[in-house]
Amino acid sequence: MSMKPLEFDRRYGELDQVISAYAGMPADDEPDKPSAALLAYLRHTWHHRPWVLATAEQQIRTYARNPPGRLRLSLGEFYPVPDVGLPESAIQEWLFVIADHLKRSVEEGEIPPTSIPRTHWEWHARFPEIGQFLGGWFSQDMPDEFPHLDAPVHDYTATTDPQLVARLTGELHELLALGLEEPEYALAMAELGMEVDPPHPYSPSGWLAHLTDILGGFKADYGPGPTAG
Structure with a gap:
């Protein structure tokens, strides 16, 4: 049974927004360097919806700590991460890297400077x-x-x-x-x-x-x- 929209948004709504920013973009985040996709998400969100950044960090970290099994995915009770070009074994570590970048951005005020949109997602978000x-x-x-x-x-x-x-x-x-x-x-x-x-x-x-x-x-x-x- 698929998850109801309200429950989905509570658990995965902003996680889904972050992952959507990677459509057509490489998931090449490193611990000391966010990807172009994540920079686009941060740039747009800081200037339009800054209050959701902490929610994104929490949802991503919680998901990474408790990755869903095949049964719960098949039941629609968890968010299925789309194909971002990484092997399944690397997804969990990648999510932790994203969460760390979001946490650092909020706690240290690391705000990407304004610019024209740099990705397909950012053009449509703006x-x-x-x-x-x-x-x-x-x-x-x-x-x-x-x-x-x-x-x-x-x-x-x-x-x-x-x-x-x-x-x-x-x-x-x-x-x-x-x-x-x-x-x-x-x-x-x-x-x-x-x-x-x-x-x-x-x-x-x-x-x-x-x-x-x-x-x-x-x-x-x-x-x-x-x-x-």
Whole structure:
């Protein structure tokens, strides 16, 4: 019987967030050097959810001290660590190394300096609504569904809660404020799910600015106003 969501979050919720940061990244943490994946988790979490770092350390250390057996894993009562490229015999030691890095970061205030996102996970953690937007409306199937690149934007605004549209607009402004070079913006858009090229004559940053203009002109439809009595 699978674990209920509340119990799962209490035991493994933040552990899962840490492990998710390793998707597509090497689990090459060393006692004196955290991996790029762990640095991305620390960098984002320190600046957005610093209060969960102690929870992450506790959950990871507890899990490492009490690794689940095959039976309990099959019953869904434990968190199954995804394949991170390490042999099963090395997972426990690796988890202890991660827990030690988290503990040191909290106790000694070792905060990675702010920077642009460095991993796929960090791009999506920092710009979640852009990821939803580009991944959902600008996949490689987009040219078969819409006549031009403004059409999916209008479809998005017509079918999305105005608060999410406002959140997307804010994230786009933040992304543009990073002041990246054009190849870096192209990479960011690909990391965030865009599978088509910006339309001519726009550069990647120019098209992002064009998006903010379209979204900035969006007006929510609240239905007919009150009639005069």
